[in-house]
Amino acid sequence: MAEYTSSSITIEAAAADVMGVIADFARYPDWTGEVKEAEVLATDAEGRAEQVRLVMDAGAIKDDQTLAYTWTGAHEVSWTLVKSQMLRSLDGSYTLTPTTPGTTEVTYRLTVDVKIPMLGMIKRKAEKVIIDRALAGLKKRVESPTK
Numbered sequence: 001m002a003e004y005t006s007s008s009i010t011i012e013a014a015a016a017d018v019m020g021v022i023a024d025f026a027r028y029p030d031w032t033g034e035v036k037e038a039e040v041l042a043t044d045a046e047g048r049a050e051q052v053r054l055v056m057d058a059g060a061i062k063d064d065q066t067l068a069y070t071w072t073g074a075h076e077v078s079w080t081l082v083k084s085q086m087l088r089s090l091d092g093s094y095t096l097t098p099t100t101p102g103t104t105e106v107t108y109r110l111t112v113d114v115k116i117p118m119l120g121m122i123k124r125k126a127e128k129v130i131i132d133r134a135l136a137g138l139k140k141r142v143e144s145p146t147k
Contacts, residue, residue, distance in 0.1 A: 004091075004109040009135040013142045015075055015096040015104045021142050022077060022094055025052050031141035033133060034058040041066065051082065058130075063087065088113040108135055 011018055021027070028035040037055035044050050048071050056063045065084040071077050078093035092110040099105050108131045 004111045005131060006107060006109040007131045007135060008105055008107040009139055010099065011104050011106055011139050011142050012102065013104060014102055015098045018096055018104050018106060018138070018142050019074060019077070019094075021138060023048060025049055027141075028054070031137045033137065034130075044071070046071075052079075065090070086114060106135060106138065 021031075025038040025040055028038040034056050035054050036057050037053075039053045040049045040051070041053055042049070042051040049069050051066060051068050053064070053066045056065065063084055063086040065087065066082040067079040067090070068082050069077055069079045075096040075098075076093060079091070081087055081090040084090065090110075090112050092108065095107045095109075097105045097107070110131050112130075
């Protein structure tokens with residue numbers, strides 16, 4: 001398996017509230033800078049997204065991708081690439097760890113393989129930027145009084 005890039009952040013909210021924001025794909029354009037459209041294509045028996053189409057615009061890189069999601073209990077979700085114009089593979093996950101009451105540590109892991117050649121060092125740096133932006137956006141969204 002490919003090597004993951006990973007980072008963590010502490011969010012002042014219960015794990016269920018954090019996961020609620022993560023699972024609300026329709027609102028991704030509101031808090032993730034790169035996601036311009038999000039459409040749930042399939043859900044599981046519990047109503048959680050199993051397949052999601054995301055239209056991404058990260059400046060020089062624009063993509064229309066479909067991801068398959070796997071939910072593990074109430075504190076972890078992972079995804080893998082189904083199809084994309086720009087990527088060969090994309091695997092990621094959010095793992096939520098309740099720390100003190102009302103506080104959750106969120107760990108985001110990501111590995112991306114683009115169709116265009118890219119040096120490993122540059123690819124890991126891009127993954128780190130994606131992760132850090134996503135975690136900062138998630139924290140701001142969850143902790144915002146006007147969700």
